[in-house]
Amino acid sequence: MFRTRLKRATQCLIKPVLAGLLAAAPLAALPATAAANEKVLQLPIRTDGPKTLDPVAGSTTYENMAVSQIFETLLENKYTNPYEFEPRLLAKLPERLEDGKRYRFTLKEGVYFHDHPAFPDGKGRRMVTDDVFYSLKRIADGRYQFKNWWLLENTILGFDEFKESQNASGATFDYDAPVEGFVKINDREFEIVLREPVYRFLWVLTMFQTAIVPREVVEFYDNPDDFGFNPAGTGPFKLVDFTPRRRLIVERNENYHEVRYPAREEWSRDDRRARMHMAAGERVPFVDRIEFTMYVEDQPMWLDFNRGRIAYVEVPAEYFDQAFIRQTRQLRPEFAQRGVTYQANELLDFIFRGFNMDDPIVGGLDDRGRKLRQAINLAIDLEEFSEAFYNGLTVQYDGPIPPGLDGHPEGGRAPVSYRGPNLELARQKLAEAGYPGGEGLPRLQFYTSIGGNNAQQVEMLRRHLARVNIRLEPILVDFSTLIEATNNRRAQIFGFAWSSDYPDAENNLALFYGPNEAPGSNHYNYKNPEYDALYERVRVMEPGPERTALYEKMRDMLIEDAPYVGSMARTRYYLVNPWAVNMRPTERYWAWFKYVDVDDSKR
Amino acid sequence: MWAFIFRRLLYNIPVYLGIILLVMLALRVQDPVYAFLGKSPDQAQYDRIREDFGLNRPFVVQYLDFLKRIVTLDFSERSWDKRMPVNELIATSIPPTLLITLPQLILTGAIAISIGLIAAFFRGRGIDKTLVFLTVLGMSVSYLVYIVMGQYFGAYWLNQRFDVEFFAVQGYDERLSTVGFWAGSPIDALGQWFRYCALPVMIGVIVAIGYDTRFYRAVMVEETNRDYITTAKAKGVGRTKIMFVHMLKNALIPIITRIMITLPFVITGSILVEYYFNIPGMGRTLIEAIRGKDFPVVQTFTALFAAVFIISIILTDVLYALVDPRVRLK
Numbered sequence A: 001m002f003r004t005r006l007k008r009a010t011q012c013l014i015k016p017v018l019a020g021l022l023a024a025a026p027l028a029a030l031p032a033t034a035a036a037n038e039k040v041l042q043l044p045i046r047t048d049g050p051k052t053l054d055p056v057a058g059s060t061t062y063e064n065m066a067v068s069q070i071f072e073t074l075l076e077n078k079y080t081n082p083y084e085f086e087p088r089l090l091a092k093l094p095e096r097l098e099d100g101k102r103y104r105f106t107l108k109e110g111v112y113f114h115d116h117p118a119f120p121d122g123k124g125r126r127m128v129t130d131d132v133f134y135s136l137k138r139i140a141d142g143r144y145q146f147k148n149w150w151l152l153e154n155t156i157l158g159f160d161e162f163k164e165s166q167n168a169s170g171a172t173f174d175y176d177a178p179v180e181g182f183v184k185i186n187d188r189e190f191e192i193v194l195r196e197p198v199y200r201f202l203w204v205l206t207m208f209q210t211a212i213v214p215r216e217v218v219e220f221y222d223n224p225d226d227f228g229f230n231p232a233g234t235g236p237f238k239l240v241d242f243t244p245r246r247r248l249i250v251e252r253n254e255n256y257h258e259v260r261y262p263a264r265e266e267w268s269r270d271d272r273r274a275r276m277h278m279a280a281g282e283r284v285p286f287v288d289r290i291e292f293t294m295y296v297e298d299q300p301m302w303l304d305f306n307r308g309r310i311a312y313v314e315v316p317a318e319y320f321d322q323a324f325i326r327q328t329r330q331l332r333p334e335f336a337q338r339g340v341t342y343q344a345n346e347l348l349d350f351i352f353r354g355f356n357m358d359d360p361i362v363g364g365l366d367d368r369g370r371k372l373r374q375a376i377n378l379a380i381d382l383e384e385f386s387e388a389f390y391n392g393l394t395v396q397y398d399g400p401i402p403p404g405l406d407g408h409p410e411g412g413r414a415p416v417s418y419r420g421p422n423l424e425l426a427r428q429k430l431a432e433a434g435y436p437g438g439e440g441l442p443r444l445q446f447y448t449s450i451g452g453n454n455a456q457q458v459e460m461l462r463r464h465l466a467r468v469n470i471r472l473e474p475i476l477v478d479f480s481t482l483i484e485a486t487n488n489r490r491a492q493i494f495g496f497a498w499s500s501d502y503p504d505a506e507n508n509l510a511l512f513y514g515p516n517e518a519p520g521s522n523h524y525n526y527k528n529p530e531y532d533a534l535y536e537r538v539r540v541m542e543p544g545p546e547r548t549a550l551y552e553k554m555r556d557m558l559i560e561d562a563p564y565v566g567s568m569a570r571t572r573y574y575l576v577n578p579w580a581v582n583m584r585p586t587e588r589y590w591a592w593f594k595y596v597d598v599d600d601s602k603r
Numbered sequence B: 001m002w003a004f005i006f007r008r009l010l011y012n013i014p015v016y017l018g019i020i021l022l023v024m025l026a027l028r029v030q031d032p033v034y035a036f037l038g039k040s041p042d043q044a045q046y047d048r049i050r051e052d053f054g055l056n057r058p059f060v061v062q063y064l065d066f067l068k069r070i071v072t073l074d075f076s077e078r079s080w081d082k083r084m085p086v087n088e089l090i091a092t093s094i095p096p097t098l099l100i101t102l103p104q105l106i107l108t109g110a111i112a113i114s115i116g117l118i119a120a121f122f123r124g125r126g127i128d129k130t131l132v133f134l135t136v137l138g139m140s141v142s143y144l145v146y147i148v149m150g151q152y153f154g155a156y157w158l159n160q161r162f163d164v165e166f167f168a169v170q171g172y173d174e175r176l177s178t179v180g181f182w183a184g185s186p187i188d189a190l191g192q193w194f195r196y197c198a199l200p201v202m203i204g205v206i207v208a209i210g211y212d213t214r215f216y217r218a219v220m221v222e223e224t225n226r227d228y229i230t231t232a233k234a235k236g237v238g239r240t241k242i243m244f245v246h247m248l249k250n251a252l253i254p255i256i257t258r259i260m261i262t263l264p265f266v267i268t269g270s271i272l273v274e275y276y277f278n279i280p281g282m283g284r285t286l287i288e289a290i291r292g293k294d295f296p297v298v299q300t301f302t303a304l305f306a307a308v309f310i311i312s313i314i315l316t317d318v319l320y321a322l323v324d325p326r327v328r329l330k
Helices: A002-028 A061-070 A129-138 A159-166 A200-204 A215-220 A269-273 A298-306 A317-323 A333-337 A367-379 A382-389 A423-432 A454-466 A479-487 A506-512 A529-538 A545-561 A591-595 B002-027 B032-036 B043-052 B059-071 B086-121 B126-140 B143-162 B179-184 B186-224 B227-234 B239-250 B252-268 B271-276 B282-291 B295-323
Strands: A040-046 A075-077 A085-087 A095-097 A102-106 A182-184 A189-193 A237-243 A247-252 A289-295 A312-314 A341-346 A349-355 A394-396 A444-449 A472-477 A493-499 A564-576
Touching (some): A040 A298, A040 A312, A317 A564, A367 A454, A367 A545, A444 A479, A472 A479, B186 B239, B252 B282
Parallel strands (some): A040 A289
Antiparallel strands (some): A237 A247, A341 A564
């Protein structure tokens, strides 16, 4: 009786569910996107994606990724070697005048902005010199909260004064007001005069925040934020739909100026073996449409890659062993058989734990503070950190200069090194600092952000330091509180990471330049007059052996003074699906999607 | 009744003002400006952001300004983080949440009440034990496990194995948020709803059903001991009628209480589901706003949620009077 009832009840439940599933299956399987015959490139964006498409309001990698498809910069990293740049909106590389204090630029012919109602008849107009000056002036406009002012601060003649006067209380920002360093020759030619001949200026011109925007489109909107949702640039793609947190779709710009795929000889032998040169000389972009999908969690992104739904994926740490044989770091055969290829990129990372040099215990350039910091360095085993938290996929090195840049020590080991673990020497240094056996040393406060595996990292740090009787008090806070604590010099020791903005060690060495102290990028408040004098010299030098020698000298000074514990740089692994052609992922810049093609027969 | 509603609303005004005050104070314990500074910031940037956000004004002015916005229903202030008007952000976040939480609430309620009734009626017997065991098992497994397994087996494995895509791994079709899509092509809309929302709904039901079933079963068990049930049995009334007519009707007050308490959470959504399935609903919006120190969004969300909560409590009292003639609204 009971069984009969149960059976009947079960049937009552299961039947409609099955019927529903079957009925809904064909509906659910409807294709979500794209017209036939279109070449569509599906790409992932980790996190919830860009918040704005306005170059001057952007700052994150995701904004860079999106903005770089719609806008362009005067100079651009090379696809064949992202550590070099080439002209993009320029006819040729800038001419260096007056020993690098003045640069002459010639704009490329035939560059037009995307169509937009702000233009007469809605047709995009030709880009001219005034657009360049206008775009750079926006960086100084307080309405954008000076988010990217650090790029041009103390760089262009008269620009800092322009910023001060235009943002003075009661003043209305006047874009027509002159800047001494902006010299217009004609609509295609102009010069920029620098305060000092800083070489990094050219790298700044590759950064997406300096992309060229049309004034009338920005001013078409009452609210300065609105341009970020309705952008019009000169890029290879124009916006179709941007719904923050949901989707971003761009389509081919039919009026895109002539840009061609890098020539065969520009590719290295390895690249040619990987057939990266096959599209040499062809006009880009190749695809009609790019659809970005935002992934706030890794599992869906990983599953979508495995279903062939997205062109490439940055291998999430927890899936590394699924894709690679850990010991050899070779792709597993099941992936290789599917035609999936991989690429490993060393990032320009500087992962460290910093000391507040103003702190009476861990700070100071005297022997006591220096030796204490050296002892802490010697007690920590970065290798174990790497194995435990980064799948062993990091490079450990001395100094603040990441691998691949001038000044990086050969093999990662500098002539001066306090890299641990060397517990005996650590104990000796601790005693020399006046804390024999850790006696008399108060508990040290370590600030780091909540999230990821930071809580576990803190435990390892505590264990390492406990081996030499240094006690650590971890303070886990959210990221903005961490910034606040370091900016207010409250954090004794703090956990941070720095990713180089451009491939020049000067960017990392600036982190220790005295005048950049907190709230600037010198969170350590490291102030060493000798170091500062060297920094002032190197920042106006061109790349070369003399500058590299000075970089090495500065690096060794930092290793000796030890204002941080470090360093590590991650290696990022990417997998690429076989249908994504010419794809070589890099995070150095994001304007490379125009070089990628799609072979639908391999999907 | 209207006098009762008006009076209750009046009594709740200080509570509402207090909630807003507490939330605004709690938010300001930490300085949010640091979350918005660019790389290598200076004092000028800090000051500018502080001024733009209106944080340089005295707290009382900020509080009164926000109250004015509530009274005039003006939530056009821009989100600090997302740079779009808060009302637009919330308006676009509510439909995805409702498309998950409403079906989930209805299904959970219907199934849990039915199971609770059956289990109570067969109390102590095999069917009771089995049903309670299954529902408790369902609620004992972590939400996250269901999500991870659901995505893998429901979305990925089914697709790889049978080449049919019942469910999407993640995502949302924003056309589902428009009435036009549902009215214009309801079959297509239903298909897209199934693709993006059915899996999160099923997972939500499995997890919630255990809690609800245990509650409803307890309520029903209490009812089965009442005299009217014995009387009904003595009169020879059938089991189904006793369960679904007599018992259910008399158990309505706790059922209404439970459902009405759940109702405000229909708007807040589920943070976990929305996060893992990348559904741009209210739960995700709120957690992102809290993480991003986006005060305008957190404050507006609090104001909205507190209002819905207060209204639902008042409505619960009104419903009591409607379903039980012994209850009088005074």
